[in-house]
Amino acid sequence: MSIENRDHIEEHHTNIWSYVFVLLALFTLTAFTVLTAIKVDIGSLNIVLAMIIASVKASIVALFFMHLKFEDKLTWLYALYPLFLLFLLIFFTLMETFTRVPVLK
Amino acid sequence: MANGIAADSTYESYLAKKGFTAWALTTDHKRIGIMYLITISFFFLLAGVTALLMRYELLTPELDFFSTTTQYNVAFTLHGSLMVFFFIVPGIAASLGNFLIPLMIGARDVAFPRLNLLSYWVYLVGTVILMTALAQPADTGWTFYTPYSVETGTNVILITLGVFVLGFSSILTGMNFIVTVHKLRAPGMTWNRLPLFIWASYATAILQLLATPVVGITLLLLIMEKSLDIGFFDPAKGGDPILFQNFFWFYSHPAVYIMVIPAFGIISEIIPVFARKPIFGYRAIAYSSFAIAIISFFVWLHHMFVSGISETAAAIFSFLTMLVAIPTAIKVFNWLATLYKGSIEFHSSMLYALSFIFLFTIGGLTGVFLGALAVDVHLHDTYFVVAHMHYVMIGGTVMGFFGALHFWYPKWFGKTFNELTAKASWFLVFVGFNVTFFPQFFMGYQGMPRRYATYPEQFQSAHVLSTYGSWILGLGIFIMTVNLIAGIFSRKVPEGNPYKSLSLEWQMPSPPPHNNFEDIPIVTDWTYAYGKK
Structure with a gap:
């Protein structure tokens, strides 16, 4: 990464309004989490809804507070590869669970 | 191969400053590497003593040395936990990686020196927690499998908490090394000129960074299940004990490569120097470290073939x-x-490197047997697995570690050891190792299960042979340790570059100066250009 690019990044980092906006977004989503937990009952999908909101919040934190939005491709690779590993872990664990043949009926 | 390296004989070495705080609060990567080296060596010797006690118990089929079978269970849990989490996982990566990575790439330190010191102290806190747990040690084996680890009255929480804390040290070290290799390489030190130890350390760091959080969370879930009675793994509460094994091995199989890939790097450094030839297939060796690091995440279920998993998945x-x-x-x-x-x-060091190739190949080939589904059903949880694992871990990683100790010793201390004694101890280690573990392949094949303090009489002769082998191995390691410690106090001062190595770390005085390089060197040639004119 060149010096110029680094300066460019610093400019983005010092934009206070983006941080304020992100903070408000996180507060809003937290309120949304609480509201849906109290008011919305969609059975087994409750957890899915909660996880979707949590994932959006985590993404905002990673992108803006952790500056991922302004980083180079290599940093993105290191950020996204664990998500692929998480997918592997969940996919193969569920695949193993769902393909089990019951020994006792 | 490089310009700009200080050769001033009046330099201040990194060992010059004395005193507790000069070491405890240092941010010098070399000192931190030495502190790791001393700490992991202590745990290696402690874990070795527990192994000798276990082997002594197994001289006879009856329980005679330990009072109860639980004591034997505690001994193998301690042996496994100390060896895996306190010696072999942080072993080469943290100790040798810390000392060598900046020197080999032409940097003055790692990217985050203070974080590096924090990594060491976090590691030490983890060891203190574990040592506290020794008052009431766990008896689960190093794998902490549920449901037994939840049900046992022994102190599983403290020992897993120790391992959890250690994980942070591993993650921080891995991140530090990745950034160091990317950002601090000297001019001219291109990726295709990097020493293979650096490639190996980089691949290891990726595994440390990405796999370790999984075991950390898994052990935290176990602690929560045990202390708060939450049913992650208990079927009666909606959990699944196999889930623990899935999580545990998702980390612990890549962890096998965290242990052994740095040793691959060491062997790739030692062999060209003492064969006086350029390394064959440089890129193939470099990229294969990455291939192993990637594939290692796809294989964890082979540890669970007989756990009741589905045949399709198996x-x-x-x-x-x-x-x-x-x-x-x-x-x-x-x-x-x-x-x-x-x-x-x-x-x-070359003898250890050659031993590595021979022993690791046996370990690797027997791993192929165990990876074959039908064969594994017969051999699972027998001494065949114990032998295979030790051929990979001791025959591989520890032989590489011993080779590194002898190879870079003059670089670390500016002193040398008695070479004849070193060769004698190598002979004892090599013979003792094979006498200890080779009979275990046969015992396992014949059905001797692992982790039992008592056994049928038909296995006694093989167990006796194995125990005699452990004494030879222990003697060899004892002589090696005494020889290396005596070397520090000897007056023998080796040449600056005793092996005529072309690698960057050997182009500077030994022991290295405090800041490594007066001017950052400019690398102009390949590290392995032996025999070129």
């Missing part, structure tokens, strides 16, 4: 497991090709 993972053999074999063939027609010098 068949898929048996196939995937075979893939790991390919990049591993690439390395072995390239090392052999490097040796071919070389002008070989049998320095003690």
Whole structure:
């Protein structure tokens, strides 16, 4: 990464309004989490809804507070590869669970 | 191969400053490396003593040395936990990586020196927690499998908490090394000129960074289940005990490569120097470290073939497991090709490197047996697995570690050891190791299960042979330790570059100056250009 690019990044980092906006977004989503937990009952999908909101919040934190939005491709690779590993872990664990043949009926 | 390296004889070495705080609060990567080296060596010796106690118990089929079978269970839990989490996982990566990575790439330190010191102290806090747990040690084995680990009255929480804390040290070290290799390479030190130890350390760091959080969370879930009665793994509460094994091995199989890939790097450094030939298949060796690091995440279920998992999953993972053999074999063939027609010098470190190739190949091939689904059903949880694991971990990682100790010793301390004694201790270690573990392949094949304090009489002769072997191995390691410690107090001062190595760390005085390089060097040639004119 060149010096110029680094300066460019610093400019983005010092934009206070983006941080304020992100903070408000996180507060809003937290309120949304609480509201849906109290008011919305969609059975087994409750957890899915909660996880979707949590994932959006985590993404905002990673992108803006952790500056991922302004980083180079290599940093993105290191950020996204664990998500692929998480997918592997969940996919193969569920695949193993769902393909089990019951020994006792 | 490089310009700009200080050769001033009046320099201040990194060992010059004395006193507790000069070491405890240092941010010098070399000192931190030495502190790791001393700490992990202490735990290696402690874990070795527990192994000797276990082998002594197994001299006879009855329980006679330990009072209860639980005491034996505690002994193998301690042995496994200390060896895996306190010696072999942080072992080469943290100790040698810390000392060597900046020197080899032409940097003055790692990217985050303070974080590096924090990593060491976090590691030490983890060891203190574990030592506290010794008052009421766990008896679960190093794998902490549920449901037993939840039900046992022994102190599982403290020992797993110790391992959890250690994980942070591993993650921080891995991140530090990745950034260091990316950002601090000297001018001219391109990726294709990097020493293979750096490639190996980089691949290891990726595994440390990405796999370790999984075991951390798994052990936290276990602690929560045990202390708060939450049912993650208990079927009665909606959990699944197999889930623990899935999580545990998702980390712990890549962890096997965290342990052994740095040793691959060491062997790739030692062999060209003492064969006086350029390394054969440089890129193949470098990229195969990455291939192993990637594939290692796809194979974890082979540890669970007899845990009641589905046959479909077992068949898929048996196939995937075979893939790991390919990049591993690439390395072995390239090392052999490097040796071919070389002008070989049998320095003690080279003897360990050659032992590594021989023993690791046995460990790797028996791993292929265990990866084959049908064979594993017969051999699972027998002494065959114990022998295989020790051929990989001791025959591989520890032989590489011992080779590194002898190879870089003059660089670390500016002193040298008695080479004849070193060769004698190598002989004892090599013979003792094989006498200890080779009979275990046969015992396992005949059905002797692992982790039992008592056994049928038909296995006694093999157990006696194995125990005698452990004494020879212990004697060899004892002599090696005394020889290396005595070397520090000796007056023998080696040449600056005793092996005529072309690697960057050998182009500077020994022990290295405090800041490594007066001016950052400019690298102009390949690290392995032996025999070029």
